Amino acid sequence: xQAWLGQSGFLGTHGTFGADLSxxxxxxxxxxxxxxxxxxxxxxxxxxxxxxxxAMVSMIVYFAGYYFARxxxxxxxxxxxxxxxxxxxxxxxxxxxLTAHITVVAFGLIMAMYMIILGFRVAITVNGERVLRDAxxxxxxxxxxxxxxxxxxxxxxxxxxxxxxxxxxxLSWGLFVVYLVGFIIVLAxxxxxxxxxRIWPDGSRRHRMLGRFTMTLFVIVxxxxxxxxxxxxxxxxxxxxxxxxEAMYAVELAAS
Numbered sequence: 001x002q003a004w005l006g007q008s009g010f011l012g013t014h015g016t017f018g019a020d021l022s023x024x025x026x027x028x029x030x031x032x033x034x035x036x037x038x039x040x041x042x043x044x045x046x047x048x049x050x051x052x053x054x055a056m057v058s059m060i061v062y063f064a065g066y067y068f069a070r071x072x073x074x075x076x077x078x079x080x081x082x083x084x085x086x087x088x089x090x091x092x093x094x095x096x097x098l099t100a101h102i103t104v105v106a107f108g109l110i111m112a113m114y115m116i117i118l119g120f121r122v123a124i125t126v127n128g129e130r131v132l133r134d135a136x137x138x139x140x141x142x143x144x145x146x147x148x149x150x151x152x153x154x155x156x157x158x159x160x161x162x163x164x165x166x167x168x169x170x171l172s173w174g175l176f177v178v179y180l181v182g183f184i185i186v187l188a189x190x191x192x193x194x195x196x197x198r199i200w201p202d203g204s205r206r207h208r209m210l211g212r213f214t215m216t217l218f219v220i221v222x223x224x225x226x227x228x229x230x231x232x233x234x235x236x237x238x239x240x241x242x243x244x245x246e247a248m249y250a251v252e253l254a255a256s
Contacts, residue, residue, distance in 0.1 A: 023225060137203035
């Protein structure tokens with residue numbers, strides 16, 4: 001898997017196949033979420049439901065592929081091996097954009113899961129069309145525990161899949177930070193949920209307001225993803241652009 005993702009990309013840049021695939025998936029899931037949002041505004045609830053679920057699937061695939069490739073995100077956090085620009089540009093421009101991107105991706109993933117769960121809770125079917133019902137929604141302690149357990153399961157699944165694809169199960173510092181931040185965000189969302197209940201006790205209004213916020217996150221993800229891709233593989237590619245499979249494997253082992 002790693003050798004396949006490390007091959008030359010298909011977008012005509014200096015990126016690998018994994019980097020190009022991650023970038024395309026970021027564009028796909030962002031456009032799907034935005035399309036779903038437009039459908040919701042046009043009161044096409046059933047179509048919104050289907051498109052949003054597909055957007056969520058593509059986002060999870062993107063999230064896993066993003067760290068399978070390791071030429072975006074984690075490698076750059078652990079060092080500047082993949083960046084061919086100056087140290088000043090790396091520290092003052094690239095790294096802040098990358099840090100913001102990773103943070104927003106993690107937050108966006110959590111918000112997407114939250115919004116889908118909220119949609120299931122508040123939506124009903126009327127004459128074959130899904131619509132939001134006006135109802136007070138309260139997060140119980142049992143519900144909060146279920147969210148934490150499901151989140152742990154999802155993080156474990158992603159981690160296991162990534163490590164299995166690499167043939168080893170060691171956890172690098174970069175990956176540990178990513179997963180820790182993601183789990184902290186889950187807990188933060190649960191605490192914020194209790195505040196949100198007082199601001200928007202009505203589930204339908206809460207879904208609409210938070211939906212706009214989540215759409216903003218996805219737009220930021222696309223912008224920062226594009227910026228990091230352009231800087232890494234168009235403007236400032238690494239000096240060594242093509243490595244043999246054996247050399248790439250050695251680099252990955254050193255970076256893990």
